[in-house]
Amino acid sequence: MTIDELTRSPGEWLKGSGPESDIVICSRIRLARNLADFPFISKASRSDKSDIVSQIRDALHESDSPLSYFDVEKLSDLDRQFLVERHLISRELKEGEGPRGVAFNADESASVMVNEEDHLRIQVMRSGLALTEAWEQIDELDNRFEEHLDYAFSQELGYLSACPTNVGTGIRVGVMLHLPALGQTEQLDKFFRALQKIYLSVRGLHGEGTQPYGDFYQISNQQTLGKSEQELIKNLTDVIPQLIEYERKARQTLLSEKRQVLHDQVSRAYGVLKTAHTISSEETMLLLSSVRMGINLGLIDDLDIAQVNELFINTQPAHLQKIHGQTLAVDERNVLRATYLRKKFQEFRGE
Amino acid sequence: MNSKNGHESEDEKGVDSGSNRKCPYCGLDTKGFRTTGRLGCPLDYDTFAAEIAPVFRSSQAASLHVGKWPKRGPSRFEALKLQFELRLAIERQDYETAAMIRDRMRDRTKPRES
Numbered sequence A: 001m002t003i004d005e006l007t008r009s010p011g012e013w014l015k016g017s018g019p020e021s022d023i024v025i026c027s028r029i030r031l032a033r034n035l036a037d038f039p040f041i042s043k044a045s046r047s048d049k050s051d052i053v054s055q056i057r058d059a060l061h062e063s064d065s066p067l068s069y070f071d072v073e074k075l076s077d078l079d080r081q082f083l084v085e086r087h088l089i090s091r092e093l094k095e096g097e098g099p100r101g102v103a104f105n106a107d108e109s110a111s112v113m114v115n116e117e118d119h120l121r122i123q124v125m126r127s128g129l130a131l132t133e134a135w136e137q138i139d140e141l142d143n144r145f146e147e148h149l150d151y152a153f154s155q156e157l158g159y160l161s162a163c164p165t166n167v168g169t170g171i172r173v174g175v176m177l178h179l180p181a182l183g184q185t186e187q188l189d190k191f192f193r194a195l196q197k198i199y200l201s202v203r204g205l206h207g208e209g210t211q212p213y214g215d216f217y218q219i220s221n222q223q224t225l226g227k228s229e230q231e232l233i234k235n236l237t238d239v240i241p242q243l244i245e246y247e248r249k250a251r252q253t254l255l256s257e258k259r260q261v262l263h264d265q266v267s268r269a270y271g272v273l274k275t276a277h278t279i280s281s282e283e284t285m286l287l288l289s290s291v292r293m294g295i296n297l298g299l300i301d302d303l304d305i306a307q308v309n310e311l312f313i314n315t316q317p318a319h320l321q322k323i324h325g326q327t328l329a330v331d332e333r334n335v336l337r338a339t340y341l342r343k344k345f346q347e348f349r350g351e
Numbered sequence B: 001m002n003s004k005n006g007h008e009s010e011d012e013k014g015v016d017s018g019s020n021r022k023c024p025y026c027g028l029d030t031k032g033f034r035t036t037g038r039l040g041c042p043l044d045y046d047t048f049a050a051e052i053a054p055v056f057r058s059s060q061a062a063s064l065h066v067g068k069w070p071k072r073g074p075s076r077f078e079a080l081k082l083q084f085e086l087r088l089a090i091e092r093q094d095y096e097t098a099a100m101i102r103d104r105m106r107d108r109t110k111p112r113e114s
C-alpha cells in the first residue's frame, strides 16, 4: 500500500453508510497507550523514540497485523497534510519532531499513531453510528498489541498516559455529527451546554482546538478514569439518539415552515459548486454542507451522500494537490478546485 | 516516591506540594509539569501525585481505574517501579527502605489473591 493509492477512495469513515448516516458521519474510538520501559514523549530522546518505533513495528510484524507502517518523519509536507485530512494522523503528529509514524489498514478503519502525545494512539473509525462495533474492533487490536508490548499500567490508575486527563482507560469515544438544521436554530448552544454538564465535549471537524465548520461537530467523552470503557461509551450512546431526533425535527420544521427559503439556499449552494471558476476549501465545505442537507431532505435528487463525501475529502488542499500530482499556490488551488468540482458534477450526471 | 526525604506518606498527603520536586528518572520538575500539564514518565504519577490530584478532581469521575486490564496485568510496570525505587534507596544508603522494597518484590512473585 502507498500513500498515492489512497487517493482512489474516500476511506472508511466517509463511506456515507452505516446507521443514522444522514446525521452521524462517523464513530471514532481511540486508546492512549505507553510502553513501560520508556519516558513519555516530552522526555524521550531521539534514540528512545526510535527504540519505541522499532518495538511497535516488531509488535505489528509479530501479530501478523494487516496495518502498514509509514515513517512520518520521512514523508513530504504534502503527504503529512494528506494524512491529516483523512484523519489518519493528528496535526500534532504532523508537526512533531523525531522518529514517529502511523500504521493503518487498507480500508483505513484502524490506525496507530506512534510517538504522538503518547507512545501509541490506537484509533478505529466507522461510518455512521457504530460505537459498539468500533469498540469491539479496537479492543481486539489493543489485545493483540499487548501480547507483544509491555504497557505502562498501574493497578490504581490504569493505563498511564502523558497527560493525566487521559489516564485510566485512555479512551476517547467520539461521534462526528452533521447538524445543519439545528445550526440554524438557537437551540444548539443550549444543547451543547447540557452535554458539557455530563462531561461530554463538543469540538469542530479536526478535533481539539478547532472551530466547528460547515455544521460538523465532534462530541466525545472528557472523563477517562473512574468509569469503565463500556460506561463511557454508553454515556454517548444514551445521548446521541436524542440529538439525532432534535436534528430530524429541526429539519422537518424548516421544511414545513421555510420550504422555499431552504430550497433556495440548497439550490444556490449546488449551483455555485457546479459553476464556480475559483473557490476556496472553506466555501466548498460550507456549500457541500448545504447540499448534503438538501439530499437528505429530498430537495436534491441527482446526487447521493457517497458522492458528496467524495467531494468533501477530495477538495481539501492536500487531496487536491495529490490528485493533480503537484504542489500549487492557494489561488491556483482555488481555480483547480472549481475545475475539479465542475468535472465531477458532469461525471455524476453521466456526461 | 521521593528521592530527597524518602517519606512516601508525605508526598501522598501533599504536605510538601509547595516545594519544587524533580523526578529522578526523567528529570521533570514541579514547575515543568505545571507549565505544560504533561508528565515526563510513568513514575511521575507518584512523584507529582499532589499536583495531579486537583486534575483528577476537576476532570475525572474518580481517582481509581475501573476499566480494562492488560491480560498480563500490571506486572512489568510495577516491577520496573520497584527496581527503580530499590536502586535509589541503595544509592542513598537507606538500607531499611531497601529491605522493605525487597520484601515487596518477593511478595509480588506470589500468586495474586482474588
Ligand SMILES: [Zn+2]
Residues within 6 Å of the ligand: B023, B024, B025, B026, B027, B028, B040, B041, B042, B043, B044
Ligand atoms: Zn519522571
